[in-house]
Amino acid sequence: MAGTWVFVEQKDGNIRKVTFEMLAEAKKFGDEVSAVVFGKGVEALAPEFAKYGADKVYVADADVFGEYNTGAYVAQMVAMIAEYKPNAIMFAHTFNGRDFASRLAQKLEAGLATDVIKAEISAGKGLFTRAIYAGKVLAKVEITTDPILATIRAGVFEVVESAGAGAVVKPAVVATAADVYQTIKDFKPTVSARPELTEAPVVVSGGRGCKGPEGIKVVEQLADLLGAALGGSRASIDSGWLGHELQVGQTGKVVNPNLYIACGISGAIQHLAGMSSSKFIACINTDPEAPIFNVSDFGVVGDLFKVIPLTVDELKK
Amino acid sequence: MKVLVCVKQTFDTEAKIELKDGKIAEAGINLIINPYDEVAVEGAIQLKEKNVVNEVVVISAGADKAMDAIRTALAMGADRGILIKQDTAADEYARAVALAAVIKEENPELVLAGHVAADDGSSQVPTRIAEILGYPHINVITSLEIADGKVTCSSEADGGTQVTEVSLPAVISSQVSWNEPRYPSMKGIMQAKKKPVSTVDAVAADNKIKIVEYALPAAKQAGIKIEEDPDVAAAKLADWIMNTAKAEIKK
Numbered sequence: 001m002a003g004t005w006v007f008v009e010q011k012d013g014n015i016r017k018v019t020f021e022m023l024a025e026a027k028k029f030g031d032e033v034s035a036v037v038f039g040k041g042v043e044a045l046a047p048e049f050a051k052y053g054a055d056k057v058y059v060a061d062a063d064v065f066g067e068y069n070t071g072a073y074v075a076q077m078v079a080m081i082a083e084y085k086p087n088a089i090m091f092a093h094t095f096n097g098r099d100f101a102s103r104l105a106q107k108l109e110a111g112l113a114t115d116v117i118k119a120e121i122s123a124g125k126g127l128f129t130r131a132i133y134a135g136k137v138l139a140k141v142e143i144t145t146d147p148i149l150a151t152i153r154a155g156v157f158e159v160v161e162s163a164g165a166g167a168v169v170k171p172a173v174v175a176t177a178a179d180v181y182q183t184i185k186d187f188k189p190t191v192s193a194r195p196e197l198t199e200a201p202v203v204v205s206g207g208r209g210c211k212g213p214e215g216i217k218v219v220e221q222l223a224d225l226l227g228a229a230l231g232g233s234r235a236s237i238d239s240g241w242l243g244h245e246l247q248v249g250q251t252g253k254v255v256n257p258n259l260y261i262a263c264g265i266s267g268a269i270q271h272l273a274g275m276s277s278s279k280f281i282a283c284i285n286t287d288p289e290a291p292i293f294n295v296s297d298f299g300v301v302g303d304l305f306k307v308i309p310l311t312v313d314e315l316k317k
Numbered sequence: 318m319k320v321l322v323c324v325k326q327t328f329d330t331e332a333k334i335e336l337k338d339g340k341i342a343e344a345g346i347n348l349i350i351n352p353y354d355e356v357a358v359e360g361a362i363q364l365k366e367k368n369v370v371n372e373v374v375v376i377s378a379g380a381d382k383a384m385d386a387i388r389t390a391l392a393m394g395a396d397r398g399i400l401i402k403q404d405t406a407a408d409e410y411a412r413a414v415a416l417a418a419v420i421k422e423e424n425p426e427l428v429l430a431g432h433v434a435a436d437d438g439s440s441q442v443p444t445r446i447a448e449i450l451g452y453p454h455i456n457v458i459t460s461l462e463i464a465d466g467k468v469t470c471s472s473e474a475d476g477g478t479q480v481t482e483v484s485l486p487a488v489i490s491s492q493v494s495w496n497e498p499r500y501p502s503m504k505g506i507m508q509a510k511k512k513p514v515s516t517v518d519a520v521a522a523d524n525k526i527k528i529v530e531y532a533l534p535a536a537k538q539a540g541i542k543i544e545e546d547p548d549v550a551a552a553k554l555a556d557w558i559m560n561t562a563k564a565e566i567k568k
């Protein structure tokens with residue numbers, strides 16, 4: 001068995017942090033750990049994975065892998081699984097990761113645990129904890145289909161440096177242009193100086209209490225001072241103050257930063273589901289009975305329009 | 318052109334969840350159409366209103382009560398329903414196999430579904446269906462256009478948004494921001510009662526994953542709550558942010 005594979009999440013050579021989180025976690029299972037990277041001109045990335053313990057780095061470098069596309073990636077991975085027989089493959093639970101893993105799992109008629117927050121992998125068996133109902137319930141699932149497949153939520157495992165051999169392996173490239181069935185017509189990167197919601201160490205969110213775009217601006221001041229991602233409750237998304245991609249909750253994103261600050265958010269169950277696993281939670285709300293106080297380590301009963309600017313001044317001191 | 322929409326009946330997202338005898342308790346929980354699937358139903362109806370498609374068929378795999386979800390979709394404006402009777406303990410693989418078998422028989426040009434279910438959060442089933450049928454797919458879409466045998470969608474992507482084109486027939490999964498689902502009208506609800514719904518048994522498929530146990534996450538304890546003048550409260554909050562949560566300040 002060729003150990004645990006970690007599929008590298010990268011775009012244009014920029015590696016997502018979750019890749020290193022997965023490598024560090026995979027090391028704990030005691031088996032050989034390999035990074036698997038698909039792309040164009042990606043071989044130069046190999047030493048990066050060795051720093052986080054990769055014993056091997058499988059590099060599939062070809063034009064057809066230049067942009068993520070399900071067809072070519074699945075065709076290549078299926079061939080590599082047959083050739084090298086990994087025990088398990090971990091993907092990031094990103095849009096691409098879950099797309100890739102789902103289609104691959106079905107092709108192999110295998111089980112797949114998505115959005116995993118805890119993993120235990122041994123020979124032929126994976127035990128994974130998933131936060132279902134957006135975190136209201138934890139489900140432990142067992143997978144014994146071959147290979148064991150899972151997508152891992154960003155930010156739940158710690159990045160730990162450890163030297164690995166990082167021996168580069170170049171598998172035969174079997175995917176061709178004929179495997180590509182999706183044509184990417186356009187890609188617009190999100191233009192934001194702020195980190196991405198699901199990867200940010202600090203998230204500052206605004207809700208109904210912001211009363212409008214002016215209130216969101218107040219919240220943004222605090223977010224930017226903390227280098228935080230900006231988020232919102234359903235009220236501020238439905239009102240059009242923030243884009244849907246910034247919604248935190250059961251019909252939005254689930255976040256688990258080190259610090260979450262809820263501003264003018266009452267704490268509806270569907271919002272709490274998306275942020276309750278944050279390490280530290282603070283809130284500012286005018287209503288002392290708001291449910292958000294029940295999950296907050298530090299709650300301020302007060303008007304965010306007064307408290308936030310003063311807090312920003314204090315933090316700048 | 319025929320469009321088929323997969324809907325799953327799920328718990329209301331405002332529901333508080335409890336466990337009973339190690340299982341998720343269903344008593345007293347309001348059941349709804351998975352909000353992501355509801356958007357797919359709305360998208361399909363809008364395509365019919367624009368004369369891009371002429372039939373909207375809703376399918377659901379689940380218990381008898383999933384009929385309510387189908388009736389709701391019919392009341393919104395779908396034409397016909399198919400209930401696939403399947404144990405709700407079926408996993409993503411078994412559900413995809415059951416849905417794909419019926420879809421294959423219906424042979425639609427377009428299959429729509431929500432990109433994820435609000436209950437299990439798996440986001441696997443639409444992509445698995447596409448693989449079984451050998452159709453291309455696009456996930457997490459926020460807009461859709463059909464022309465010349467192709468479907469072009471905007472979708473959320475890692476680090477941005479993208480526009481992708483695939484050939485029909487295809488499986489397309491929706492993000493909730495695609496549209497605003499309508500409420501069924503009284504007339505729609507009345508009409509839905511007369512619309513045809515057939516019931517079939519799910520094709521046999523064994524689960525590929527096993528649920529070992531359910532647990533509730535440790536309840537978060539309420540911490541400090543202060544109610545003081547804004548300047549005092551702000552000073553204490555700032556102190557807590559820096560010294561307890563140890564957040565970095567970007568000056």
